[in-house]
Amino acid sequence: MLVRTKVATISPAETEGVGKKRLWTMAHQDALIGYLFILPQLAGITIFVVVPLVLVFWYSLHEWNVLAGNFDYTGLDNYRQLFADPVLPEILRVTGIFSIGLVAFNMSLALLLAILLNQKLHGIILFRTLFFSPVVVSLVAWTIVWGFLLQKDGGINGLLAVIGVEGPNWLRNETSAMVSVIIVQVFKNVGLNMVLFLAALQNVPGELYEAALMDGASRWQQFLRITLPLISPTVLLTAIITIVGSLQVFAQIAVLTQGGPGTSTTVLVYYLYQQAFQFHLFGYGSTLSILLFVIVAILTFAQWQLRKKWVFYEA
Incomplete structure (x- = not known):
């Protein structure tokens, strides 16, 4: 007895339709949505970071004097001048002292400040606000x-005269000028780091301190063995x-x-400004910008590589 079976066939049009559907899957839709989300940030980085960096490198290969109207290709002459600049070693030394x-x-x-303000005391929010307010x-x-406070007859010397x-003259002495600039900058931005440390301290489990206290650990030991490792990412x-x-x-x-x-507070950024905008040597100023970029990149990369040795969560 013969049994007839019917074989289903797919027309060419249907096959083409299946192929088109496979070219646009849910995964492709999700990827497109993701790319659309990062597009504004990517565009911003490209326009304000990548393109200016490429242009600065291009300018560093030229002798560009805006007042004279010169824009001549000089190759690596600016980089040779960089290594032969007699002032640059002193500028880098001052920059290092200032940064450290x-x-x-x-x-x-x-x-x-974060440790002191990480207390459950009445009015502590007011003190946190006061220390953070210079940031804004x-x-x-x-x-x-x-600048007025640090003058010879300014407010700081007025307070010292009382005692x-x-x-x-804080800003006219080489040593005191550097110290003054550092203190002014620290007081301006210390509140930002304070808030970051404060947030990290509040995420440290209190049970760890209680256990350490029962084991007889001192405050300093608790800080070294508990607090510092747990806030190391911050x-x-x-x-x-x-x-x-x-x-x-x-x-x-x-x-x-x-x-x-003299040059006692001339850091690299200010020296760059002098060369480019005071002496109108934009080509050499661009070369100094490349040097600054390399220094920042090396320091950041070094810190990122060393994180595995001292950051608790990276061990």
Whole structure:
């Protein structure tokens, strides 16, 4: 007995339709939505970071004097001038001193304030607000006020005179000028790091301190063995932010000391400004910008690579 079976056939049109459906799947839709979400940020990075960086490198290969109207290709001449610049080693030394002093003072003070303000006391929110308020103050206004306070007959020396101490002209002495600029910058931005440390401290489980206290651990031991390891990711974040910020300080130097006395407060960013906008050597100024970019990139990369040795969650 023969049994006839009917074989289903698919027309070419249907086959083409199936193929088209496979080219546009749910995964492709999700990917497109994701790309649309990051498109504004990607466009911003491209326009305001990548393109300017490429242009700066291009300008560094030219001799560009705006006043004379010159824009001549010089190849690597600006980079040769960079290595032969007799002033640059002193500028890098001053930049290093400024950055190390600012980072050490800022992070130490921020952590100390965060520990002190991480208490459940009446009115503690007011103190947190007071210490954070300089962050939102205009940078130029803040610097101008401190410029008046640090003058020979300014408010700081007035307070010292009350206790019988004659203060120096803070901004006209090489040592005191550097210290003054560092303190002004630290007081301006320490509140930001303080808030970051405070948030990290509030996420440390209290049970760990109770267990350590029962085991007889001192306050210092609790800080070294519990607090510091658990907030180490925040320490890494604040270190990167503070170091990069210290290498980009300009307004405070320009308003307070103009790089003086001599070159005692002339950091790399201010030296770059002088070459480009005061001496109109935009080609050499662009070369200094590339040097600054390389320094920041190396320091950030080094910190990121070293994180596995001291960041608790990366061990």
